Amino acid sequence: MIKKLDNNLRGPSEHNVRDQIVEAAAEYFSRYGYEKTTVSDLAKSIGFSKAYIYKFFATKQAIGEVICSNTLSAILKAIDEAMVGSPTASERLRRMFKAVVEASSQLFFEDRKLYDIAASAAGEQWQSCTLYQEQIKKIILEIVHAGRESGEFERKTPIDETVNAIYLVIQPYGNPLLLQHNLHLAEHAPMILSNLILRSLSP
Template identity: 60%
Template sequence: MSKTVTSSAPARGPADHDVRTQIVAAATEHFSRYGYEKTTVSDLARAVGFSKAYIYKFFESKQAIGEMICANCLCQIEAEIRAAVDEADHPPEKLRRMFKSVVEASLRLFSQDRKLYEIAASAATERWEATLAYEERIRELLQGILQEGRQAGDFERKTPLDETVMAIYLVMRPYLNPLLLQNGFDYIDEAPGQLSSLVLRSLSP
């Protein structure tokens, strides 16, 4: 996972981004080695060489640090999805690429490290803000593709847009949510193509 600190996760204290980055880097390493649940803020303080009280100047809790790591991970996935969509010229192909990149990026980042997977699982279970914001951005990206397709005459326009967006998002969701993703490994290879083809047929004008 990237150690780049994003602004979408909760943080506080002095505007010293180098210290935040150092704390997040140490937390990422500890979570990878010992797991999210077994790592304490005291462990992180010892690893970074700060006091626990000093770390609390930047993050209000261990979960806040976990959210920062989670946000970084989700931003990587989102960037890959957007890059794949941007490579296509027409809405149907954009939708196909979105399905494919959602599966590939999520699978790679969520399965790279089983210890860090605990953070993603906690985020999904407890509905952390980083996860909610990510899901909203994915729905907005999907809505943009559908609007473009409707304007171009590629997609039907009778169904309310918000209903269509949510229906397709629910088809994608098993590959966006780490708790659901682990149950679909047997269908990873064929899922993107088959699901996107089914969705595109339902969108035919």
């Protein structure tokens, strides 16, 4: 059962109501799928009127965006945590790639229904998705930059090309639309692809 939200909101600020709607919607979508659910279904299940939900979110996608953004933030956090204490840029790259695959597999596929939102977001290039892709490229850029500074990596190739190429190698394991067909490789691929990338970076 989806937990009904307390309709007699005395204390909570509008900010809290938004959070409550998002939390209830995430649970509902992950159970019944994002595409098939309407705002009416959602309103009914959490005990709010449709109009009340529309006070906080203009569209279903707006709710989906927040859920998606939270999920992608969790992946970015997992990547950050995985990289803490890496002694070299090479090691940071390895840990980053591994964390992308592990966190994405877990968050998109452990509960298959959350895949639904992620797939819509990736397919329709929602803003949360575009921002996430930029963040990943930024992390790659920082790693390549650090490795070039320390002399670990070659400096001849234009850095944008290097970053783009690495991003393209990683994205089939981060984009849920591609990852769904690559889950059987999720164990093995990050290691041998990290090795290939690192050979390509050697000075």
